[in-house]
Amino acid sequence: MARPRSDEKRVAILEAATRIIVVQGLSAPTARIAQEAGVANGSLFTYFETKTDLLNDLYLEIKTEMASAILKSHPTDSKPYDEFLHAWKNWMNWAVAHPEKRKALTQLGVSDEITAETRFSGHKTMAPIAELLERSRAHGPMQKSPKGFVVALMTSVADATMDFMTQDPANAKKHSKAGFDALWRMLH
Amino acid sequence: MARPRSDEKRVAILEAATRIIVVQGLSAPTARIAQEAGVANGSLFTYFETKTDLLNDLYLEIKTEMASAILKSHPTDSKPYDEFLHAWKNWMNWAVAHPEKRKALTQLGVSDEITAETRFSGHKTMAPIAELLERSRAHGPMQKSPKGFVVALMTSVADATMDFMTQDPANAKKHSKAGFDALWRMLH
């Protein structure tokens, strides 16, 4: 059998794309991404049919990684508060550890290159976190609001918190707690 | 270069840009914008030196309009709650009445075409609203958090609320109140 199309290079391209997108935006030339990945620009298209495919794959890859980071070593039998706080800390830690992935994800998220299907898959990876949120707001003032609205509020508070942590890393821990407390107050 | 004669055409171009950007994104050709505005593509450049200038002007124009809509008929001698709720309602009404401007503003806000100066000017127009927020959180649990963080949280909750109202207009009023209550809980 011929050497399999290496998954390593695919990953290298995705990582290169992340780095380039952060500084050049989504209009970064594929040739620049290929160069950064140490691959010929023609080769890029043997791994991804089109630039759009590359961007969609990247979006999903990062979102999936983020979701699994949030659920890392998740305590199953704890109180909602502890469960949720644990997930929140994981989330914020991931954001601080991977600012470039988060930045790329933000750019991809508002791009119209990302298809509805891709967004839907992305949402599905966040389903366990949404479930956690459901349990946390079960008896609070938002129990009558649509689930999607509460999820949107949580996400937006998380995003704002992550932005601020990235911008002022010295007080990251403090901001993380303040953001969580603010969210918790919102739900109770 | 030639100086523009009519401010009307400048406005027409900005409005056309809003409409086109909503459906085509920021990569929409200037020729398309000019066409929508009923102007020759060369003429566009007698009103705006470059495409980047056009986008920056548009960002500021919309942001300024939004800020003044929020402060419309603002009650000066009321309690913080009433003042803030009034401003919130204005904000949400503006968003529902001008979904395309909001959409364009969102796109422009994340674009790297918008300069730091432009963003700074944009923030300045929101200063009165930030001031209002300051009064509303004066004695709450967030009084120790940096002003910028609290503003960011408010903005993100507002954005999420506006998104949901636009997406589910039938229950817009309900969502508006739910969003405000959530924000108020966050601050108290």
Add this chain to the structure above:
DNA sequence: ATAGAATGACTGATCAGACACACATTTCGA
């Protein structure tokens, strides 16, 4: 008559993607 506004064909630059080829690995016949 003239100054400045408006025009639209044109240009140079950029970029996604194609394509023809080079090269590595596996298969297979003798």
Add this chain to the structure above:
DNA sequence: TCGAAATGTGTGTCTGATCAGTCATTCTAT
């Protein structure tokens, strides 16, 4: 065991399309 054909991966030059911005010219108001 060995060489060569077959199979499939990787390359980089090339091309057609797109687009921001230019400029020689025309229009319009006074």
